[in-house]
Amino acid sequence: MGIFENLWLGLQEFGHFLPILMMFIGVIVGIMVGVLPGLSPSIGVALMLPVTFGLDPISALVLLVSVYLSSNYGGSITAIAINTPGTPGAVATTFDGYELTKQGKPLHALVTSLTASTIGGLVGTIILILFSVPLASLALSFESYEYFALGVFGLTIISSLAGKSPLKGFISSGIGLLLITVGFDTQLPFSRFSMDIPDLADGIEFIPALIGLFALGEIFFSIEKGDNQKVEKTTAVDLSNTLPVKKLLKLKSLVLKSSIIGTLVGCIPGAGGTIATFIAYDNAKNASKHPEEFGKGSLEGVAAPEAANNGSVGGALVPLLTLGIPGSASTAVLIGALMIHKLNPGPELFSKEPGLVYGIFISLFFANIFMFFVGLMGNKLWIKIIAAPKSLLYPIILALSFIGSYFIQNSVFDVGICIAFGVLGWLLKRGDFPTAPVILGLILGKMIEENLRLSLIKGEWLDFFTRPGSLIIILLALVSFFLPHIKRKLKKIN
Amino acid sequence: MKVKNYIAGFVVISYLVLLGYLYLGIGQGTQYPAKPITIVIHSKPGSAIDYMARKVSEIARNYSDVPFVVENRSGTQGLVAMQHVLDKKPDGYTLLGVTKSFLSTVMVNKSKVKLDDFLFIANMVDDPEAIISNQDRGFSTVQDVIHNSKLDKKQVWIGPGTGGRDHLMALKSWEVLGINANWIDYKSGPQSILALLRDEAAIYVGNPSDIKGKSGLDVVSIASESRLSSLPDVPTFKEQGYDLYESMWRGFAFKKGVPDEATEYVTKILQEVVNDQEWKNYCNETYVFSNFEKHVEFTQRIEQEVEETNNYLNKAGLLAAYQAQSKIPLIYILLIIVGVTLTLLLAFNKFRFRRISYDQFIAGGLIIVSLFFYYQTTLFLTPENADVTNPALIPRIWIIVLLILSVILIVKSRNKIIETSHSKPGTVLIIIVLLILYLLSMQWVGYFFTTPIFILITMYLLMYRKPAFMTINAFGFVIFSYFIFNKLLHIDLPLGWLLI
Numbered sequence: 001m002g003i004f005e006n007l008w009l010g011l012q013e014f015g016h017f018l019p020i021l022m023m024f025i026g027v028i029v030g031i032m033v034g035v036l037p038g039l040s041p042s043i044g045v046a047l048m049l050p051v052t053f054g055l056d057p058i059s060a061l062v063l064l065v066s067v068y069l070s071s072n073y074g075g076s077i078t079a080i081a082i083n084t085p086g087t088p089g090a091v092a093t094t095f096d097g098y099e100l101t102k103q104g105k106p107l108h109a110l111v112t113s114l115t116a117s118t119i120g121g122l123v124g125t126i127i128l129i130l131f132s133v134p135l136a137s138l139a140l141s142f143e144s145y146e147y148f149a150l151g152v153f154g155l156t157i158i159s160s161l162a163g164k165s166p167l168k169g170f171i172s173s174g175i176g177l178l179l180i181t182v183g184f185d186t187q188l189p190f191s192r193f194s195m196d197i198p199d200l201a202d203g204i205e206f207i208p209a210l211i212g213l214f215a216l217g218e219i220f221f222s223i224e225k226g227d228n229q230k231v232e233k234t235t236a237v238d239l240s241n242t243l244p245v246k247k248l249l250k251l252k253s254l255v256l257k258s259s260i261i262g263t264l265v266g267c268i269p270g271a272g273g274t275i276a277t278f279i280a281y282d283n284a285k286n287a288s289k290h291p292e293e294f295g296k297g298s299l300e301g302v303a304a305p306e307a308a309n310n311g312s313v314g315g316a317l318v319p320l321l322t323l324g325i326p327g328s329a330s331t332a333v334l335i336g337a338l339m340i341h342k343l344n345p346g347p348e349l350f351s352k353e354p355g356l357v358y359g360i361f362i363s364l365f366f367a368n369i370f371m372f373f374v375g376l377m378g379n380k381l382w383i384k385i386i387a388a389p390k391s392l393l394y395p396i397i398l399a400l401s402f403i404g405s406y407f408i409q410n411s412v413f414d415v416g417i418c419i420a421f422g423v424l425g426w427l428l429k430r431g432d433f434p435t436a437p438v439i440l441g442l443i444l445g446k447m448i449e450e451n452l453r454l455s456l457i458k459g460e461w462l463d464f465f466t467r468p469g470s471l472i473i474i475l476l477a478l479v480s481f482f483l484p485h486i487k488r489k490l491k492k493i494n
Numbered sequence: 495m496k497v498k499n500y501i502a503g504f505v506v507i508s509y510l511v512l513l514g515y516l517y518l519g520i521g522q523g524t525q526y527p528a529k530p531i532t533i534v535i536h537s538k539p540g541s542a543i544d545y546m547a548r549k550v551s552e553i554a555r556n557y558s559d560v561p562f563v564v565e566n567r568s569g570t571q572g573l574v575a576m577q578h579v580l581d582k583k584p585d586g587y588t589l590l591g592v593t594k595s596f597l598s599t600v601m602v603n604k605s606k607v608k609l610d611d612f613l614f615i616a617n618m619v620d621d622p623e624a625i626i627s628n629q630d631r632g633f634s635t636v637q638d639v640i641h642n643s644k645l646d647k648k649q650v651w652i653g654p655g656t657g658g659r660d661h662l663m664a665l666k667s668w669e670v671l672g673i674n675a676n677w678i679d680y681k682s683g684p685q686s687i688l689a690l691l692r693d694e695a696a697i698y699v700g701n702p703s704d705i706k707g708k709s710g711l712d713v714v715s716i717a718s719e720s721r722l723s724s725l726p727d728v729p730t731f732k733e734q735g736y737d738l739y740e741s742m743w744r745g746f747a748f749k750k751g752v753p754d755e756a757t758e759y760v761t762k763i764l765q766e767v768v769n770d771q772e773w774k775n776y777c778n779e780t781y782v783f784s785n786f787e788k789h790v791e792f793t794q795r796i797e798q799e800v801e802e803t804n805n806y807l808n809k810a811g812l813l814a815a816y817q818a819q820s821k822i823p824l825i826y827i828l829l830i831i832v833g834v835t836l837t838l839l840l841a842f843n844k845f846r847f848r849r850i851s852y853d854q855f856i857a858g859g860l861i862i863v864s865l866f867f868y869y870q871t872t873l874f875l876t877p878e879n880a881d882v883t884n885p886a887l888i889p890r891i892w893i894i895v896l897l898i899l900s901v902i903l904i905v906k907s908r909n910k911i912i913e914t915s916h917s918k919p920g921t922v923l924i925i926i927v928l929l930i931l932y933l934l935s936m937q938w939v940g941y942f943f944t945t946p947i948f949i950l951i952t953m954y955l956l957m958y959r960k961p962a963f964m965t966i967n968a969f970g971f972v973i974f975s976y977f978i979f980n981k982l983l984h985i986d987l988p989l990g991w992l993l994i
Binding site for chain 2: 141
């Protein structure tokens with residue numbers, strides 16, 4: 001078997017002091033990157049890139065891949081602890097994760113997220129090792145029509161995020177969709193809606209908007225309610241007592257399914273892990289026996305997006321290694337790293353450097369396991385932070401959001417964006433408008449517009465329904481949109 | 495408990511030491527270069543120009559007394575990086591990595607930045623433009639492409655970015671080769687390559703290095719004077735009888751007004767870099783020509799190219815449409831009015847008008863904002879001869895959806911009584927104002943002074959009253975952020991222009 005031979009080669013390449021050390025460092029740095037709002041996985045990988053110039057190729061890539069992997073997990077910690085997704089992929093984790101924290105069960109959420117992330121990462125790695133070649137053809141088969149359909153599919157998820165009032169959910173997503181059209185036109189070098197403000201010419205920076213909407217919006221809202229004077233009650237920190245092992249075991253098939261969703265969506269270039277988390281969340285809710293618990297602290301709602309998020313890491317490496325095309329912002333930096341180490345990403349790499357490629361796979365495997373133990377130890381610290389009085393915590397979170405937004409482009413304007421979205425988030429929250437659909441609109445808007453317009457130049461509207469790929473996705477979208485309603489109707493009849 | 499007081503004292507002392515280090519340490523050595531020279535790059539790490547800058551910095555270590563440090567500032571097609579360099583003092587310590595794409599960036603964007611603000615020190619490499627096709631098409635010469643375009647009336651050329659270098663190269667090629675083809679913008683290099691791998695288009699316009707490591711793609715021709723020694727099988731347009739030359743140059747520039755000694759020093763170092771064997775290897779590996787041009791030559795070349803770029807942007811109908819765009823001062827005024835009204839309404843907590851519920855209030859606000867956006871879409875311009883869909887199409891769809899939903903919400907939520915009895919929007923408003931003041935004052939007096947003040951005031955507002963913990967957290971956070979951001983991540987937190 002070729003695979004075992006290659007894995008053996010990879011193990012020989014990876015099994016030295018320096019690559020293993022880099023894996024340890026990468027995992028710890030990655031978790032920190034994930035925890036700090038404003039530092040997304042791609043920025044984390046980019047920041048570590050200069051460090052790798054002095055290393056040999058395998059150690060360099062192990063370091064970067066470990067950062068990429070564990071930063072995807074790290075983002076969920078702040079999402080659960082303080083309702084601030086540390087990375088875009090952790091947005092869906094806030095829905096139930098932060099609810100659990102508010103109910104005094106942060107440890108349940110943290111452990112579930114850690115376990116799901118680890119399994120997601122492992123499943124993604126295994127799929128990457130076994131099926132990267134057939135998956136490459138999936139990545140290649142996605143044309144603008146399919147991307148558009150996927151965007152529409154993403155939008156249908158709003159009905160499961162909306163909570164009490166679907167109408168308000170759609171309004172929220174409309175705000176996001178409209179705001180993302182600010183900035184450069186998708187086909188012309190002209191800026192739209194930027195009102196001649198130079199900082200707005202490139203549109204609204206996503207991360208500051210995300211931080212504002214979630215972190216600031218939540219803080220404003222709870223200050224208004226007078227929550228700052230309360231001290232959060234948390235259950236005992238004793239890990240042995242609170243590890244929800246039995247509950248975790250019940251989630252095994254869900255985690256497996258979500259990991260696969262994450263890997264598949266992750267391997268489509270440009271779709272990315274964040275969309276995968278929403279799809280997995282929606283899917284978990286539709287398939288759940290207790291859909292009514294979603295958004296109110298369901299462990300399933302934490303496990304599904306987290307498994308998908310880390311599963312997407314393995315997926316994103318598929319087009320990178322097989323086609324030489326980056327599937328996400330982070331892998332775009334990885335391509336740069338390969339080039340700098342005089343390696344050509346693409347099919348050539350598999351044939352010329354099998355040891356290196358499989359060495360990366362093996363390092364991903366071990367990085368996942370190491371991440372699990374670091375995460376377990378870290379949980380004790382996070383619990384302490386969660387238990388701190390809100391009046392002490394909020395000013396620090398505000399200052400951290402501030403610097404996190406500033407950091408991305410060293411732009412004071414971005415901090416302004418963060419504050420503005422904070423106000424928007426607060427205004428929406430106090431009227432019971434869900435804020436997650438705004439983010440969904442911001443994520444999907446560009447993908448929908450770019451690909452719809454590209455498709456219309458290439459062909460016509462009918463093509464969306466005659467191509468099998470886009471037709472299947474559109475049908476899936478319809479099912480996911482109407483299924484919850486039909487289920488509810490059926491329940492009422494019974 | 496005494497311990498916490500000691501800790502608080504220790505944190506404050508550390509903070510003061512940090513301030514002293516930050517503000518008293520400013521002051522320069524006597525002779526240039528006295529400190530590291532920063533190279534600002536307009537793209538993310540790993541891009542072609544980033545790699546070049548890092549190679550220069552690596553080789554320059556052997557020749558220069560001070561290191562060259564690469565710093566990435568991506569955004570708005572390079573304007574962010576250009577503006578960043580212009581914001582710095584022209585003291586010879588901030589070098590900008592420049593590429594030919596900056597010409598169109600400056601022309602097409604409404605911005606204060608001009609090419610004239612920069613002193614172009616030296617060009618380093620010429621990366622030839624190339625036409626690339628899928629092997630299945632069987633194009634081995636330019637003739638094949640021309641022949642195919644005669645048969646296929648809808649021959650498609652693709653690349654990233656309308657108005658960018660690759661697009662202009664396509665326009666230039668059609669002119670020289672007598673081809674009538676269509677340009678489709680695939681937004682990004684990777685998406686274009688994917689489309690080419692699927693054989694969706696006849697030609698992808700890019701650079702030879704784009705095919706590195708990928709199978710199934712062929713470089714049909716390159717637009718340079720001679721063949722690349724590292725790609726000896728790829729013919730030039732010239733040898734096939736077409737005068738077609740186009741390359742993406744990459745070099746370095748200073749902000750105008752730098753001392754002559756800095757220019758001379760950097761030019762000397764760059765010259766030595768170019769003569770290094772390591773540099774020649776780099777050029778071979780990345781399929782580019784090493785083409786060192788000093789200031790005078792380089793500047794002349796840029797002047798010529800500005801004219802040519804202008805010409806092609808005009809042909810694409812991009813410049814005319816751009817110049818016709820008009821300013822809309824009205825919008826500012828209206829936005830301010832909306833903002834002020836909203837704030838006032840909130841401040842007086844007057845959501846409970848007799849007949850207006852909070853939902854209706856939000857929906858009403860959305861209707862006003864949507865109408866603004868709609869008004870702006872009427873001002874969008876489409877170049878006449880460009881093959882694109884209407885830029886206003888999608889925004890208008892979203893606007894109309896929002897309008898309809900808002901109206902439904904207004905109708906639905908009539909007669910709804912609002913609960914908010916024990917809410918305190920007052921504190922929130924004060925904190926929002928504080929945040930804005932913090933943001934503005936940070937630029938004047940610097941991050942390190944404003945941050946502890948902001949944190950202390952906010953804690954006080956939120957009724958936290960333990961002086962020792964307040965001190966530890968406020969000053970401790972500043973020290974923490976200094977080490978994380980300044981030291982670890984190399985981000986200059988603003989020191990404030992009033993103080994330095």
